[in-house]
Amino acid sequence: MIVGMNMENQVLIVEDEDSLSSYLKTELTFENYDVLVAGDGEEAMTEFTEHQDTLGVVLLDWMIPKLNGLEVLRRIRKQTATLPVIFMTARDYVGDKVAGLDNGADDYITKPFEIEELLARLRVIFRHEAQQLQVAPVYEIANLKLDTKSHQVTRDDSHVQLTQREYTLLLYLLQHKEETVTRDELLDNVWGVDFVGQTNIVDVYIRYLRNKVDRDHTPELIHTIRGVGYTLREEE
Template structure:
């Protein structure tokens, strides 16, 4: 078995990276190089081994030599299309889990049949953190029985990614989807300080238009919900740079 079993412990991604025996191996297949590279880069930042392919044929070659633990596969490819790639992957006997990328339109219907298993799909344009979250989930599940809940923890704040329960000192917080994603990203990277641009780039769909103060706003809302029943502030502003979540600000 591969290193997958190590995934999903309740530790921050940063720390887990060093505890993991082997890196997760990710193959990204997309004919749009910027997108493929974006995903690969984020994955590497997370401590994974990532390889890209820009065509279907290329994907098969890479898969054979790289033996990925998981594949991100765009369905819209120039030569062999996504289904063809999947077909030939399966015929070669590999059960590697796949997360599909599709355009907004009707192709999603055809994907449905393929994703029932536990593979997954995402509609373009997607948010990078959401893709990473799905990949982690698929990996955790395919690691077999004995998979554990993924619980993030910072001080007395906990987030269960499966039940989507977020608690501050046992008090349940009710978060909107956006708030949940921002908080998840902050917690995963804690105690790293993140710029607003980073947060925007990871949590919002790539290609999200206008500069705006959405991040500030969401952080503000998060703070109110987190602190309204007391407790020290956990999200700190690093003026002129960004935000961080951790027990206390640097003195």
């Protein structure tokens, strides 16, 4: 079952360090978020199952008991491709970050971090969701369709399963089809102006999109404009 994206202001914190979990809950509650807390992987899955229709985002620690964060993420992604997940981790190895993103995480934040940085990332996520509530158009080009109400993407009438980040990236490209968009534009509008990281993350996600949207389909829709960025159009 693929659960559609919801717009609730609810956050699930999955963290086994009580002091940090309590601190985050206090700060997020003060900012008017509805906060749920889980101290291990099994409890996280219980909370997710009970509240998946109202959850807006999951803040997921990597190193937690019973089921580690990566396994929790994989299980969440079997149920929904659209619920935003932010990894909170002390790991700063590039390979670990790539593993998290490859398995469906939408973002990561490395401990220790300032609460203002986390709040900024949450604002980006909920701002995108609020914007999608205002209007619910269907975007189409060739045989590709994106329905913003059902949050479904199809190509040749076959369902295309995307992560939240891939969906938002494709939506932006569709909103600007036939236009050339730069990497900086994509970073600002898909990852948010508060994003801290390397710009090649755009190229990584464009590759993910191509594998899901263009591979085994014609015509090719996602094109590289060398030295500038990308465009979505039917023909080069």
